[in-house]
Structures are given as structure tokens and as C-alpha cells.
Amino acid sequence: MLYPWTKPGWDQLMNRRRAGRMPHALLITGLPGVGKLDLARSLVDGLLCQQAQPDGQACGQCKTCQLGTAETHPDAFTVTLAVDKKQIGIDQIRELGAQLALSSQLSGYRTAIIYPAAAMTHAAANSLLKTLEEPGPDSILILVTAEPARLPATVRSRCQLVHIPAPEPGLAQQWLREQGIEQPELVLSLAQGAPIKAVELASSDLLTTRQGLFEEFALLIKGKLSPIKLAAGWQKKDDRTLLTLLDSWLCDMVRLKFQQNPPNISNMDFQQDLQSLSGLIQSRTLFQHLDRVRQALSWQEFPLNRDLLIEDVLIPMASA
Ligand SMILES: [Zn+2]
Numbered sequence: 147m148l149y150p151w152t153k154p155g156w157d158q159l160m161n162r163r164r165a166g167r168m169p170h171a172l173l174i175t176g177l178p179g180v181g182k183l184d185l186a187r188s189l190v191d192g193l194l195c196q197q198a199q200p201d202g203q204a205c206g207q208c209k210t211c212q213l214g215t216a217e218t219h220p221d222a223f224t225v226t227l228a229v230d231k232k233q234i235g236i237d238q239i240r241e242l243g244a245q246l247a248l249s250s251q252l253s254g255y256r257t258a259i260i261y262p263a264a265a266m267t268h269a270a271a272n273s274l275l276k277t278l279e280e281p282g283p284d285s286i287l288i289l290v291t292a293e294p295a296r297l298p299a300t301v302r303s304r305c306q307l308v309h310i311p312a313p314e315p316g317l318a319q320q321w322l323r324e325q326g327i328e329q330p331e332l333v334l335s336l337a338q339g340a341p342i343k344a345v346e347l348a349s350s351d352l353l354t355t356r357q358g359l360f361e362e363f364a365l366l367i368k369g370k371l372s373p374i375k376l377a378a379g380w381q382k383k384d385d386r387t388l389l390t391l392l393d394s395w396l397c398d399m400v401r402l403k404f405q406q407n408p409p410n411i412s413n414m415d416f417q418q419d420l421q422s423l424s425g426l427i428q429s430r431t432l433f434q435h436l437d438r439v440r441q442a443l444s445w446q447e448f449p450l451n452r453d454l455l456i457e458d459v460l461i462p463m464a465s466a
Contacts, residue, residue, distance in 0.1 A: 147181075147184045147187075147188060148184070148185070148188050148203065149181050149184070149313075149321070149341070149342075150313065150317060150321060151180075151181070151310065151311070151312075151313035151317065151318070151341070152180075152181050152184065152185045152310055155174075155185060155308050155309075155310055156185065156188070156189075156201075156202070157201070158308075159172075159189065159202075159308065160192075160201065160202035163193075163202065168193075168286065169286075169305070169306035170278075170281035170285065170286060170287065171278050171281065171286070171287040171288075171289070171304055171305040171306065172186075172189075172286070172287070172288045172289065172305055172306050172307075172308050173263070173289045173291070173294060173297075173302060173305035173306070173307050173308065174186055174288060174289070174290045174291075174308045174309075174310065175291060175292065175294045175307065175308070175309045175310070176292065176309055176310035176311065176312070176340075177292060177312050177338060177339065177340040177343070178292045178340060178343060179337055179340035179341070179342045179343020179344070179346060180310050180311075180312055180340040180341070180342065180343070181310060181341070181342050182261075182290045182291075182292070182310055183259075183261055183290055184342070185308075185310065186259045186261070186288045186290050187259070188203065188204070189257075189286075189288060190214070190222055190257045190259060190288070191203075191204035191206075191211065191214050192204045193254070193255045193257055193286060194210045194211075194214060194219060194221065194222060194252075194254055194255060194257065195208055195210055195211050195214075196208040196209065196210050196211075196254075210252060210254070219252075220251035220252065221250050221251050221252055221254065221255065221256040221257065222256075222257050222258075223242055223245055223246070223256075223257065223258040223259070224258070224259045224260075224261075225238050225239065225242050225258065225259070225260045225261075226259075226260075226261055226262075227262070227265055232265065233265050233266070233267045233270075234260070234263075234265045234266045234267065234270050235267055235269075235270055236267060236269040236270045236272075236273050238270065239260075239266065239270040239271075239273040239274050239277075240273055242258055242260075242277070243273065243274075243276060243277045245258075246258060246277060246281075246282055246285045246287075247282060249282075250284060254284065255284045255285070255286055256282060256284060256285045256286070257285070257286050257287075257288065258285070258286070258287050258288065259288045259290060260274075260287065260288070260289050260290065261289070261290035261291065262290065262291050262292070262293075263289035263290055263291040263294075263297060264291040264292075264293040264294070264296035264297055266297070268298070271297060271298050271301050272298075274287075274301060275298075275300055275301060275304070278301065278304040278305070279304070287305075289301075289305055293444070294307075312338075312339035312340055313339075313341060315334060315339065318330075318334050318339065318341045318344070319331055319334055321341055322334060322341060322344055322345070322348075325345060327344065327345060327348045328348065328353075329348075329353065330344070332353075332412075332413075332414070332415075333345075333347050333348045333352075333353070335394070335412035336352070336390060336391070336394050336412060337390070338390075347387065347390070350384070350387060352387055352391075355383070356391065359380070359383075359388070359391060360391075360395065360413075360416055360419070362376055362379065362380075363391075363392070363395060364419060364423055366460065366463055366464050367423050367426060367427065367463060367464075368423075368426065369464060371464075372464065373456055373460035373461045373463070373464045374456065376460060377455070377456045377460055385455060386443070388455075389439055389442055389443050389455075389459075390443070392439045392459070393436070393439045393440065393443060394412045394413060395413060395416070395420060396432065396435055396436045396439060397412065397436065398411050398412055398413050398416070398417075398420045399420050399423060399424035399427070399432055400424070400429075400432055400433070400436060402417070402420055402421045402424045403424045403425075403429055403432065404429075434462070435459075435462065435463050438458055438459050438462060439459055441458075442454070442455060442458065442459055
């Protein structure tokens with residue numbers, strides 16, 4: 147699926163394709179929830195389609211499109227995290243290399259999506275280098291990640307970079323409204339500007355439980371609730387959603403600490419409470435809390451360790 151903000155990147159790629167300069171390897175980057183994987187999938191569908199539309203998008207009707215919808219296309223490969231695995235291993239990349247070395251089953255492109263690409267082990271990334279150095283004539287590798295810096299430079303340098311910027315907030319809010327999302331301004335700012343993430347947040351129970359979670363967070367900061375108890379209560383919540391909330395509250399507290407009525411508050415509805423909470427914490431400590439949350443969020447492409455979350459993030463906050 148293409149979105150208004152992924153269309154420019156799409157058009158650039160299609161121009162290259164029409165000019166016969168389609169890169170053999172792409173690295174699609176951008177915020178989590180900005181639509182990277184959707185772009186990658188649209189690209190695969192468009193490349194494999196037998197009667198693509200004028201703008202390069204798949205027709206959705208032909209035989210290959212039907213195979214694509216059923217995820218049974220013999221020339222379309224996907225490599226991702228296996229269930230319960232935190233990394234993409236060398237065996238997965240070797241197998242992909244062997245599959246891409248064979249000729250196309252339907253005499254067209256052979257495509258592979260690797261995501262989250264930064265989850266490849268060092269050995270897996272090294273193994274991928276061989277495929278990147280000697281790509282088959284019609285094979286296209288698409289690496290997708292929010293964290294390109296975690297990939298070896300040797301891998302990055304062999305890929306054409308396609309960065310998807312977060313859309314301008316007005317455009318994103320308008321799009322969210324069209325999707326029937328309530329409070330688009332709030333969910334978008336909680337999603338750090340990434341619209342697909344915003345849709346995800348809006349469809350979770352986040353907005354209904356956010357009030358209660360915030361009250362517990364306030365008690366934690368005031369030293370009136372133990373982090374262990376808090377974590378037990380948060381057990382059933384998605385860790386990334388919790389971290390996203392913590393990040394947005396702490397960011398707002400930083401803003402409120404340094405400015406009267408800052409213009410860019412994410413949690414407009416909690417402004418007064420956040421203001422008084424920020425008064426309880428020294429600036430340096432506040433930045434330390436934010437650093438820890440950011441660090442935990444930077445592991446977001448991996449399942450988080452619950453104990454680590456408690457020890458690294460919540461316990462230090464309780465002893466502000
Ligand atoms: Zn088609």
C-alpha cells in the first residue's frame with residue numbers, strides 16, 4: 147500500500163525503473179510506523195505484476211498478483227525474525243542466497259525483503275554481502291530498518307538508500323481523520339509523527355488506559371508507588387507502548403521545565419500535572435530518565451526484556 151508521504155519515494159524508484167536503472171539492493175529507512183514495510187511490499191507486488199498500472203503499482207488481478215496475495219509467489223522471498231528469535235541468523239541469509247541464485251520461476255524479477263534488517267547477526271550481514279556483491283541479473287533485495295546505523299557500512303554502501311521522512315503533521319492528521327481516527331493530533335504526537343504507528347496506537351486500548359497509566363507514573367515519580375508493583379500492574383501492556391508513553395511524558399516534562407507554556411506539548415491534556423511533576427525532579431535527573439527510556443526504545447526492533455525495563459527504567463525513576 148502506498149501513502150501520500152511514501153508516494154514521492156515510490157515515484158523516484160519507478161523513474162529509475164523506467165530508465166532501466168532499477169537498483170539491485172535498496173535500504174528503506176524511516177521512523178517505526180512510517181510505512182517502510184508497506185512500501186517494500188508494494189514494490190515487490192509492482193515488480194512482479196504482469197500488467198502493472200502506469201504508475202508502476204500492481205494491478206491486483208493478474209496471476210502473479212494472486213500468488214502475491216496468497217504469499218505463494220515462487221520468486222518473492224521474505225526473511226524476518228523467527229518466532230521467539232531476536233536476531234536474523236546466518237542460516238536464513240544463506241538459504242536466501244541459494245534461492246536467489248536459482249533462476250526465476252516465472253521469468254521475471256526475483257525479490258527478497260529482509261526486515262528488520264538491523265536484526266541480522268554480524269555473520270548474517272557478512273553472508274548477505276556476497277549476495278549484494280554478485281546479485282543475480284533480475285534479483286532485487288530490499289532491506290527495511292528503522293536503525294540503518296546498526297548495519298555494517300559495507301552492507302549500507304551497497305544499497306540504494308530510500309529514506310521515508312515523517313509526513314508534515316497537518317498532512318498526517320488529515321490522513322488520520324480520513325481513516326476515522328479520533329484525536330488525530332494526540333495519537334500522532336504520541337507516535338512521534340509516524341502515521342501507521344498512530345493508527346496502531348489508536349486501535350490499541352492506549353487512549354482509554356493512558357489516564358490510569360499516567361496516574362501510576364505520577365505516583366512512581368512522587369515515590370508513592372513501588373516500581374515492582376507498578377511493573378506488575380503493567381504486565382499485560384505492550385512494552386513499546388509503555389515506553390512510548392513514558393518517552394512522551396518525560397519529553398513534555400523537559401519542555402515544561404525550560405519554558406512557560408511551550409508550544410509543542412504532546413500530552414496537552416496532562417499539561418498541569420506534568421508541570422508540577424517536572425518541578426519534583428532536577429533537570430539532570432530528568433535527562434537521565436529520558437536517556438534510559440530512549441535507550442530501551444532503541445531496542446524496539448527486538449522483544450524487550452521485562453526485568454531490564456524494571457531495573458533500567460522504572461527503579462531509577464522511583465528514586466528521583
Ligand atoms: Zn498484477
